[in-house]
Amino acid sequence: MRAPDPEFLHRTRAAYDAFAEEYTDRCADGLSDQPLERALLAAFAELAGRRRDGAPAPVADLGCGPGYVTARLHRMGLPVFGVDLSPRMVALAREAHPGLRFHVGSMTDLGLPSATLGGIVALYSVIHVPDAHLPSLFAEFRRVLLPGAPVLLAFQSGEEDGTLHLDERFGHAVSLDYYWRTPATVTGHLRKGGLELTAQVMREPEGEEKRPRALLLARRPEEA
Secondary structure (H helix, E strand, O other): OOOOOHHHHHHHHHHHHHHHHHHHHHHHOOOOOHHHHHOOOOOHHHHOEEOOOOOEEOOEEOOOOOOOHHHHHEEEEEEEEEEEEEEHHHHHHHHHOOOOOOEEEEOOOOOOOOOOOOOEEEOOOOOHHHHHHHHHHHHHHHHHEEOOOOEEEEEEOOOOOOEEEEEOOOOOOEEEEEEEEHHHHHHHHHOOOOEEEEEEEEEEOOOOOOOOEEEEEEEEEOOO
8 A cells, every 4th residue: 555645745735736827927937047057957968868779768857847947858859758746837837838748746756667767857846855755755766767867956055954934925825845955965865865976066046046056966876
């Protein structure tokens, strides 16, 4: 029997279902003014893995929201699909990008065969996952990735870890927790999950952003 989903997943799903339209109106393309994120996404695309027959392996955009990262990866030539916890977000992504694949699901339990993905992108989507769940989350990433395949993470950061609880966003009542973490903290959880760090970048806040941003490239180690 499948274990029930953790409570944080229910609260995160309900929150994003509630403000999906407002979020999408504001973030129809969250990378349009982020050249550093776009550059690392291009690097990720070059590193994405292939199957043993040489064909490109599918890539997953986890926490895809309105689908703009999925669409950008598709334009780079990758066979990509998006996954989001929020059914309403997935519906909006399908409306905006009708030729692409989007699925409702949780990054904590992807339901995919082992060693099938050529890469995973999770931009600003692990920010709602409590620390206690990160090692098992990254172990799930490792399970579904091909050996050597990359992971690109982005998250709010700073000089120390912290949390924020919101009871309201975009005029909607929610119960949503945000976690910001140092690169060292996330790297430690990646290693516990069986992934290895390959690069890290920090940038200062821009525009309305209040915290620095961290971007980490990791990968599933090659098999011996």
